[in-house]
Amino acid sequence: MSTTVDTTQMSAVAFSAQQQEDIRALVTRYPQPLSALLPVLHMAQQHFGYLPMNVQQLVADTLNVTLMQVREVVTFYTMFKEQPTGTYLMEVCTNVSCMLNGAVELLDHMCNTLGIQPGETTPDGLFTLAEVECAGACGSAPVVQVNNIYHEKVTAETMDALITNIQTGAETGGVA
Numbered sequence: 450m451s452t453t454v455d456t457t458q459m460s461a462v463a464f465s466a467q468q469q470e471d472i473r474a475l476v477t478r479y480p481q482p483l484s485a486l487l488p489v490l491h492m493a494q495q496h497f498g499y500l501p502m503n504v505q506q507l508v509a510d511t512l513n514v515t516l517m518q519v520r521e522v523v524t525f526y527t528m529f530k531e532q533p534t535g536t537y538l539m540e541v542c543t544n545v546s547c548m549l550n551g552a553v554e555l556l557d558h559m560c561n562t563l564g565i566q567p568g569e570t571t572p573d574g575l576f577t578l579a580e581v582e583c584a585g586a587c588g589s590a591p592v593v594q595v596n597n598i599y600h601e602k603v604t605a606e607t608m609d610a611l612i613t614n615i616q617t618g619a620e621t622g623g624v625a
């Protein structure tokens with residue numbers, strides 16, 4: 450893991466008074482503040498949209514842990530994003546069960562449909578495509594997680610329908 454910190458991302462950010470109160474309440478549930486790191490990172494990502502370095506520093510300062518302890522967690526879990534994503538983050542599992550049930554072909558199809566590669570965002574900012582490891586729903590392979598919603602036994606046809614429904618506003622995909 451890189452130990453270099455990009456100081457250009459270090460502009461000031463802050464949690465609201467309510468969020469600070471919520472974090473204080475969270476910390477009391479654990480034997481040490483570090484144990485509250487995961488829920489606080491989720492809270493930060495939900496609020497700021499992603500976890501740039503200044504937000505990671507804010508989390509570290511808030512929990513009185515080191516920036517490196519925060520980075521160890523952020524860089525380990527794919528659910529934490531250090532870069533902004535589109536409104537809909539399409540995470541395609543290509544691990545064994547999903548691969549054996551057509552996930553690689555499905556991912557190729559989505560690349561063609563959306564005109565982007567994994568790691569990229571469509572020009573309208575609507576979709577980001579990502580290839581991920583096991584999503585924990587192997588019995589329903591192939592699986593695509595769209596934001597917080599799992600789509601199971603996905604085919605090219607059902608994915609095309611989902612994308613079209615999102616593009617036309619017929620489906621919110623969990624986005625308010």
Ligand code: FES
Pocket residue numbers: 542543544545546547548582583584585586587588590591592
């Ligand atoms: S291999 Fe895709 S959900 Fe487990």
